[in-house]
Amino acid sequence: MSTTGASADPLAALGSLPGVGDSVESVRRAVDRVYGHRIMRRRSNEITSEAALRGARGSAALSGADWALEEVRRRTDFSGDEEARTVGAALRLTAEAGQLLSIWRQSPLRVLARLHLVAAAGRSEDVGRPRQDGEPVDEPLIDLPLPQAEEVAARLEGLSQLIVAGSQAPALVTAAVVHGELLALRPFGSHNGLVARAAERIVLIGSGLDPKSICPAEVGHAEQGRSAYAAALEGYASGTAEGMAAWIAHCGRAVELGVRESTAVCEALQRGAA
Secondary structure (H helix, E strand, C coil): CCCCCCCCCHHHHHCCCCCHHHHHHHHHHHHHHHHCCCCHHHHHHHHHHHHHHHHHHHHHHHCCCCCCHHHHHHCCCCCCCHHHHHHHHHHHHHHHHCCCHHHHCCCHHHHHHHHHHHHHCCCCCCCCCCCCCCCCCECCCCCCCCCCHHHHHHHHHHHHHHHHHCCCCCHHHHHHHHHHHHHHHCCCCECHHHHHHHHHHHHHHHCCCCCCCCCCHHHHHHHHCHHHHHHHHHHHHHCCHHHHHHHHHHHHHHHHHHHHHHHHHHHHHHHCCC
């Protein structure tokens, strides 16, 4: 995402793209409905915990570890094969995201470094720092041209400046841009998808749209499928108005599907079935 020649608030400008306003409003209505559910008044902590588990499962699925929810719930050891380590990384990131909200607005790059460190769990020497030219990137789902290290550094700095400066953009727009930019750049040698989705979660929580973290967008991204996810990301990477709007709408639909998931949990708790 380039901001050269853009308005003083380029994120807000994205909110005026065709269809984006409708997506923003649809997401707001959906979030308001689940927050207004009667179960939320008494058992919101349970909804938050369940949303975290389901969100981590969805994020891991998009990174190639598509486990059943009950398998994720049952497991205690995630140090085995690559899929187990991916699920473990997703769970750690979901837990860590809530601890980084106060830092995000002041130092987004510090948060991203921490997220990668948590995801990689110190398994390589390059954790927590952007990759250098020539270093491999393990992100098989994303088949976009890989930006050079110099471009990665410049765009990360630009993204950081936008976050620190603040924006009048709706939370959905900011979250979608953070998510899309990190996936397009793939700044780390591994776990970029997991980190991007965790960063999206931080924006949605910290913005006040989803303060209790009960609307797991990761669930919705997984439900829409890996092919749709990759295709929507191509739209973002194109930089066109149509492509950007389509990516934001895709992210909005993901939040709505996350809301649907948590609404089902609320209904199950209300019936005494969960």
